[in-house]
Amino acid sequence: MRSRQLFSQTNSDTRIGLYVAIPFVLFMGLFLIYPTVAIVGSALSPGESGFSLIGLGNALSGSYRQGFLNSTALAATTALIGGVLGLTLAAIMRSLDRPRWLHSTLDSWSAVASQLGGVPLAFAFIAAIGTQGLLTKLFGQLGIDINDFGISPTGFWGLVVVYLYFQIPLMFLVSLPALNGLRKTWREAAALMGASPTRYWLRVGIPILTPAALGGMLLLFVNSFAAYATAYVLDPGGALVPLQIRFLLQGNVISGEEDLGYAIVTWVIALLLASLFLLTYLQRRTLRWTRS
Amino acid sequence: MTKVFKWGFLIVLALFFVVPLLAMARFAFQSVPVALLTGETWLKGWSIDPIIAASTEPAMWTAARTSALLAVFTIILTLVLLLPLAIVTEIKAPRMRPWLTALTLLPWVVPPIALVVGVSVTFRTGAPWFLASVFSLVPFYALWAMPFTYRALDAGLQAISARTLYEAARSTGASFPTIILRVILPNMKASIVAAAALTTALVLGEFAFASLLLKETLPTFMVNFQQSQARAGLALALIILIFTALAIGIVVRTLRRRGLNVQTTGL
Numbered sequence: 001m002r003s004r005q006l007f008s009q010t011n012s013d014t015r016i017g018l019y020v021a022i023p024f025v026l027f028m029g030l031f032l033i034y035p036t037v038a039i040v041g042s043a044l045s046p047g048e049s050g051f052s053l054i055g056l057g058n059a060l061s062g063s064y065r066q067g068f069l070n071s072t073a074l075a076a077t078t079a080l081i082g083g084v085l086g087l088t089l090a091a092i093m094r095s096l097d098r099p100r101w102l103h104s105t106l107d108s109w110s111a112v113a114s115q116l117g118g119v120p121l122a123f124a125f126i127a128a129i130g131t132q133g134l135l136t137k138l139f140g141q142l143g144i145d146i147n148d149f150g151i152s153p154t155g156f157w158g159l160v161v162v163y164l165y166f167q168i169p170l171m172f173l174v175s176l177p178a179l180n181g182l183r184k185t186w187r188e189a190a191a192l193m194g195a196s197p198t199r200y201w202l203r204v205g206i207p208i209l210t211p212a213a214l215g216g217m218l219l220l221f222v223n224s225f226a227a228y229a230t231a232y233v234l235d236p237g238g239a240l241v242p243l244q245i246r247f248l249l250q251g252n253v254i255s256g257e258e259d260l261g262y263a264i265v266t267w268v269i270a271l272l273l274a275s276l277f278l279l280t281y282l283q284r285r286t287l288r289w290t291r292s
Numbered sequence: 293m294t295k296v297f298k299w300g301f302l303i304v305l306a307l308f309f310v311v312p313l314l315a316m317a318r319f320a321f322q323s324v325p326v327a328l329l330t331g332e333t334w335l336k337g338w339s340i341d342p343i344i345a346a347s348t349e350p351a352m353w354t355a356a357r358t359s360a361l362l363a364v365f366t367i368i369l370t371l372v373l374l375l376p377l378a379i380v381t382e383i384k385a386p387r388m389r390p391w392l393t394a395l396t397l398l399p400w401v402v403p404p405i406a407l408v409v410g411v412s413v414t415f416r417t418g419a420p421w422f423l424a425s426v427f428s429l430v431p432f433y434a435l436w437a438m439p440f441t442y443r444a445l446d447a448g449l450q451a452i453s454a455r456t457l458y459e460a461a462r463s464t465g466a467s468f469p470t471i472i473l474r475v476i477l478p479n480m481k482a483s484i485v486a487a488a489a490l491t492t493a494l495v496l497g498e499f500a501f502a503s504l505l506l507k508e509t510l511p512t513f514m515v516n517f518q519q520s521q522a523r524a525g526l527a528l529a530l531i532i533l534i535f536t537a538l539a540i541g542i543v544v545r546t547l548r549r550r551g552l553n554v555q556t557t558g559l
Contacts, residue, residue, distance in 0.1 A: 013384040013385055014384075014385045014387060014388075016380060016384050016385065017380050017381055017384050017385025017387075017388050018385070018388075020376050020377050020380045020381075021377055021388065023372075023373060024373050024374070024377050027373055027431070027434075028395060028398070028435075030431075031411075031431045031432065031435055032398060032399060032402060032407070032435055034410075034414055035407060035409075035410025035411050035413065035414050035415075036402050036406075036407070036410050038410055038413045038414045039406065039409055039410040039413060042413060085305070088301065089301070089302075089305060092298045092301060092302065095298070096298065102302075104545070107544065108540075108541045108544045108545055109309070109541070111540055111541070111544045112536070112537040112540045112541050112544075113309065115493060115494070115497070115536070115540060116497075116533070116536075116537070118497045118498075118499055118511065119497070119499055119511045119514055119515055119529060120316075120497075120514075120529035120530065120532055120533040121312075121533075123316060123518065123525070123526050123529045124312040124313055124315065124316040124529075124530075124533075125312050127312070127315040127316040127318070127319040127320075127526065128311060128312040128315035128316070129312075132325065132326045133315060133326065134311075134314075134315035134318060134319075134326060135311065135315065136326075137326045164308075165308070165309070165312070168305070222400075225403075226403030226404075226405070228403070228404060228405055228499065228500040229497075229499035229500060229503075229511070232499070232500075232503065233515060242403070242405045242500075245405050245406070245409060246405065246504060249408070249409055249412065249504065250504075261409055262409065262413070265405075265406040265409045265410070268403065268405075268406055269401060269402055269406055272400075272401045272402070272403065273401050276397065276400070276401050
């Protein structure tokens with residue numbers, strides 16, 4: 001009797017939950033799911049002529065293939081460099097107890113800087129490493145032309161440098177919990193059993209950190225793949241996927257090519273969705289050790 | 293890792309973060325071109341005229357007003373959509389929580405550029421009047437901020453153990469509205485403020501939606517303005533950057549002090 005009452009109670013509670021969820025579901029459906037399904041649908045039936053994969057194929061050929069390659073290269077490079085530097089930063093900060101103010105300052109600063117990708121950031125780097133930039137001039141006086149290294153805000157390595165400005169803090173933020181999950185007792189236990197510090201890192205530290213580090217880098221990859229504002233300001237004609245989509249969307253090409261835009265967007269969504277699944281998996285692996 | 297390496301790394305990184313901002317400030321507030329910058333001229337030509345030039349631009353105020361209104365409406369929409377849902381999920385239907393966690397991450401999979409394409413396919417034919425208004429940006433901003441805002445609210449509920457509070461209040465005879473209004477909401481103030489401030493920071497910096505839907509907000513105005521008045525444009529960008537940084541920084545510190553670990557990273 002009692003258990004049945006409990007059961008019906010839970011049921012009515014769940015029903016209340018579902019009622020409250022109705023506006024949210026409608027909102028998501030109208031503004032997120034419906035537009036997304038419409039794109040994927042259009043991409044799969046180019047020219048309203050029934051199901052076809054031709055559009056998806058076209059989106060990966062010619063200059064659009066180059067766009068995907070450029071965006072992937074940029075995202076992977078910034079994810080890798082940003083990931084390593086951010087992880088190093090987190091490791092250094094964990095090993096430093098003092099000064100205290102540095103910890104709180106860096107925490108706050110990282111939260112800020114990881115969100116700074118945008119128009120002001122692009123301007124800042126034009127002022128620093130553009131042709132009339134302060135650093136360009138400073139290094140010029142030392143006899144070094146930074147453009148020789150491909151570092152100008154519109155070049156590949158320039159974009160990498162700009163993106164690192166928000167990628168490093170982001171990696172720092174996401175890898176800190178994982179690093180804190182490495183308990184001192186593990187290291188002591190390993191030392192007691194005669195393991196050298198190198199052996200401890202190879203056998204314990206790195207294997208435990210790997211899912212978190214990979215997950216963080218994946219997040220960085222997604223973060224820079226979809227970044228739009230910075231790329232738009234620095235290199236509006238650039239061959240990056242977000243800029244190519246804009247080009248197709250604004251009808252700067254012969255009509256009938258919208259389908260191509262939809263197909264490119266479909267690929268981007270597929271890529272990001274796959275990353276999200278992988279990320280969730282990696283996070284579950286990470287939580288196994290960081291959960292107290 | 294030796295001490296030298298550690299501090300060397302930290303100093304290089306600090307320079308990487310600070311120097312572009314300094315270069316930006318110099319460009320904005322010093323009228324000496326970089327080419328003429330020498331040991332003698334680096335103190336000359338500093339003035340705050342670019343700020344005055346930017347602030348006397350009427351279009352700037354129009355754009356700023358639009359952005360501010362967008363931020364307010366986005367905050368309202370976010371709270372109306374997510375706050376009741378987050379509370380009820382936590383205290384009444386915890387089985388919905390994993391679903392909600394996954395669903396609120398979805399906006400992150402469809403980047404602004406992709407969503408704008410979808411929106412122009414669906415709304416331009418079905419409801420063209422909708423996209424004509426600048427406030428058509430509000431639902432998309434609410435969507436885009438959702439991975440952050442939902443997590444801020446959820447972290448608040450977890451931190452105060454809302455379910456225990458709810459059961460304690462109910463066992464002492466409080467009605468459901470009383471519990472929500474006098475127990476749960478006052479305790480969630482910090483995370484509501486955090487969600488609002490994060491939304492503000494995101495809306496003030498958002499460029500992709502506004503630019504692609506041809507709306508004049510502060511960031512899109514800034515890009516056009518900078519092309520005609522380079523120095524005033526950079527001064528404006530610097531001010532907005534500092535303002536955003538302060539907003540996020542203050543929120544992070546307040547939340548940390550209250551023991552709330554709100555992730556601002558979308559996960």
